Amino acid sequence: MRKILLIIVTTIVFQSCNFGSSGTQKNESIEASKIQEIKVLNDKLFKAIMSNDIPGVKALFSDKLLTIVNSDLDKLVGTMSNNYPSKSYTILDQYYVSNTAVDIPNTLISGVSGDNDYIINYKALNKEMFTVLLMPTTTHNDALITVIYGKYGNEWKINILQFGQYTLLKKTAPDYFKLAQESYKKGYLIDAVNYITVAKQCLNPAGESFKYQKEQEISNFYDKVLGEAKAKFILPFTLDNIESKPKVFRIFPQMTKDGFMPEICYVSNIKLADTVALKAENEKVKIEVAKTFYGIDKGKTKVFYGAYNEMPDGKKEVMQYRFIEVMNKEKSIKTK
Template sequence: MKTLYPNTIKLLSGFLLAAALQSCVKQSGSWRNDQIPGGKRDDFHKLNEQLLHDLKSNNTDDISNLESKDMLDDRSNLRRIEIVGNTAKTADYELYDEFYVINRHRTSDTVENTSAGINSYRLIYNGIEHEMYFALFLPKDKNLPNQEMVTAMYAKYNYGWKLASLNSNTYKINGKTAPELYTVARQKFDKTQYADARLAAELSLQCNAPNDYWQYTHDADAGKIFQEAAEATATHYRFPLTIDDVASQPKIFRIGNQKNSHGWFPVVYYTTKVSIADTNAVKAENMKIRKVINKLLPGIDADKDYMFYSACSKLPLGAGRVDHFDMTVKLR
């Protein structure tokens, strides 16, 4: 099979932070974490430290010195770097996993971490240059319920080691990864808690790809359980769902997930005959709804820290504004 790595890119002028990195491994393959040759790994870590520092300080000029020519030419990367920078400012980040690879061809290649149990994963990528390096960062505080992963992909061009791509995406929601949330959804479904299973599967889908190359090894089909739970919810509950145990008979027309600083939790939207302007009356009715919500939608308030409710004056249709009153309930 033909190797496709001619050095055809012209040298760029200016200060190159990564110029000191020199390859000391010649055969094709991949090396993870402490398998990476020591001196080379130290140099990669210097690049990473500089990148994180520049992201947190919003130093776009210095970040530009780290970027490849292709990244610099693609103006859409300006917005992406801004987004990653905003993510980097939300927490102190540290290296979670790293891979140094020597590619054989430019076709799709794979590296993987098989030691993380249910959270084992692979990175599937195009070998844009002969030598590449992946750095995956997560917050140092492992107790953060919602965690974003920052991923930097470097490549060795003929003008030195440079960033080939940079992105961030959700890794954990409510302290759980996508496979862990999928497991919760499956358990809920098996208990016939269909609405809550649908919400858990929805969260699993939200964090199923922490970066552009990521694929979980145990590729649980969250999309399938979401569809199954959604269909079962529609069949068993038939929205709008009248709350017969409350005299005013409010009607639930939608459920979903909503975020606050503590995580993502269920939100219940319902129409009410009570005047939205009379907030005390709305709250009183809502207290009655809370007492029966688990009977109507089994499991929806179990093992949750919060729930949200939105009482609406009528069923929202189209883009028209509907009067509503939103409530946050702390469950534990």
């Protein structure tokens, strides 16, 4: 799984109301002619991004954006076109704002009580502003393309363009927060850690200008469960009830088509070439892991185990022998 949080432009962010704004319209309440004007630009932008056409993207930028955009744009657009190839997009939300002055803060509020409600803050450089949240049509994970246009004379130009992870397996950060809370209530501490870790990966799909109403709750819960897990399980954690003394050094959520499943990485004193002994040890590891990290195997379609002879340091290639437990059946694969 590759996390992306791609921010092209950093703007001044204001936590305030829309002073100087004469009105904000959202989605169906926006005049049809304005929506059509912006759709033409959205189509051009999306086509340029998906074809990795940097000049085509820049052609839609305002002069001010062109003066501050840097070489990162090439990498970011390339990442989007490679990781989220699509021929179409959907619109999550769109907003039109009419201001009585320029260089003022605008605040867009999707709602206040829904799980996925959010706030967007930006500096309005124009009297007329139009914000669109686009998502390439994908099967599993959704990226969010946040486009904020300003009207210069009779032309709309992009003032702000941002990319970020909106969903993983079609669930948002607040969705994973809810799963983490449910796991925590059941006493499944490691599951709670895994779910809240995934939540953090898609918590800011448009940088600092986008905030979920529940962002502080999510961050507080993240700190809470990680603190409890670190206090309870100091890694590497030796499974003392197994004579070979394997040491668990990492547990993380692995993405599968059925959802995020736990992967347990441990250092074994048994040589990876001795697959018979390694498999016998893994049978014991599964039992001890289920007892030690309560709930880790509950309601799962798979649990992954990676046996190593040395702990990876991120600098050199380290071999592992991977066990995949599937519905009480087991497959094993030797990988690097």
